[in-house]
Amino acid sequence: MKEVLAILQMNKMEATKDALEVIGIPSITAYKVTGRGKQKGLQIPSPSQFDQSDKKSMKYIPKRMVSIVVEDEFVPAVVAVITKVNRTGNFGDGRIFICPVDEAVRIRTGERGNEVIS
Numbered sequence: 088m089k090e091v092l093a094i095l096q097m098n099k100m101e102a103t104k105d106a107l108e109v110i111g112i113p114s115i116t117a118y119k120v121t122g123r124g125k126q127k128g129l130q131i132p133s134p135s136q137f138d139q140s141d142k143k144s145m146k147y148i149p150k151r152m153v154s155i156v157v158e159d160e161f162v163p164a165v166v167a168v169i170t171k172v173n174r175t176g177n178f179g180d181g182r183i184f185i186c187p188v189d190e191a192v193r194i195r196t197g198e199r200g201n202e203v204i205s
Contacts, residue, residue, distance in 0.1 A: 088188040088204065091155045091165050094120065095181045099173045100151045106168045112161070114204070116154040121147035125178055148179065156188055156204050 095103060100117065107115060157165055166183055173181055191203035 088156055088191060088201065089159055089162050090186045090188050091153075091157065091162060091169070092184040092186065093153045093155075093169050093173075093181060094122070094183075095151045095153060095169070095173050096179060097149055097151055099181075100153075103153065103169060103172045106172045107155070107165065110164055110168055112155060112157065112165060112168075114155070118152045118154070120150050120152045122150060123147055124182070150181070156191065158201055158204070 093103075104115065104117075107113070153169075155165055162185060166185070169183055190199065191201075192199050193203045
C-alpha cells in the first residue's frame with residue numbers, strides 16, 4: 088500500500104475529486120493547508136511603494152492537501168489523474184509525494200491490510 092499526498096490549488100479540488108472518482112478512487116481525505124514553494128509566497132510590499140527592492144514579508148498561500156491510500160498498482164493512475172487535472176504550467180501547481188504504508192486497520196471491524204482501503 089502507498090499513500091499519495093498531493094498539495095493542490097484550492098480551485099482545483101472539486102475537479103480532482105471528480106476525476107479520481109471516475110477512475111474508481113472515491114475515498115480521499117482533504118486538509119486545508121497553507122505554505123509556499125519556489126514562488127516564495129505572495130510578496131507584500133512595504134509601505135514605501137516606490138522602493139521595489141524593499142519587500143518586507145511573505146504570505147503563505149492557501150492550498151489543499153489530499154491524502155489517498157491505494158494499493159501499489161493504482162499509484163501511477165492516481166498520480167496521472169492528479170497531474171492532468173492540476174497542471175497549468177505555472178508556479179503553484181502543487182506537489183505529489185508517495186509514501187509507503189506499512190499497515191492499515193479499520194477501527195470499526197478490526198480488519199487489516201488491503202481490505203481496509205477497498
